[in-house]
Amino acid sequence: MQKRILVVDDDAMNLNRTKRILEKTYEVLVADSGSKALDLLLYEEVDLILLDIAMPDMDGLETFERMKEFHNEAPVIFLTASGDEDDVMSAIRLGAVNYLKKPFYPQDLLQRIAKELDKK
Numbered sequence: 001m002q003k004r005i006l007v008v009d010d011d012a013m014n015l016n017r018t019k020r021i022l023e024k025t026y027e028v029l030v031a032d033s034g035s036k037a038l039d040l041l042l043y044e045e046v047d048l049i050l051l052d053i054a055m056p057d058m059d060g061l062e063t064f065e066r067m068k069e070f071h072n073e074a075p076v077i078f079l080t081a082s083g084d085e086d087d088v089m090s091a092i093r094l095g096a097v098n099y100l101k102k103p104f105y106p107q108d109l110l111q112r113i114a115k116e117l118d119k120k
Contacts, residue, residue: 009052034063
């Protein structure tokens with residue numbers, strides 16, 4: 001059975017690019033906001049979450065904190081355009097398993113995902 005990955009990013013181009021990279025290997029669900037991701041997780045099980053840090057309304061860090069309230073056990077890899085060390089450290093402290101700076105190489109993304117899914 002294919003693993004399911006939720007990609008959360010407010011930028012449509014990033015969302016579509018990431019989906020195209022992943023859909024050859026994984027079942028991909030997408031959400032263009034933190035609130036839509038939370039709604040989706042009420043009804044869908046996922047094996048891993050890729051979560052953008054910088055989003056309007058509810059940023060990735062707040063979204064991640066709210067996901068934990070659902071007892072979501074899926075590992076989270078944060079995606080960040082800024083590479084702001086404070087954001088990255090906050091994400092790791094919250095329990096993120098990794099992060100990737102945008103723009104990223106497709107093979108880097110696939111390797112990090114495979115590494116986390118192999119742990120399950």
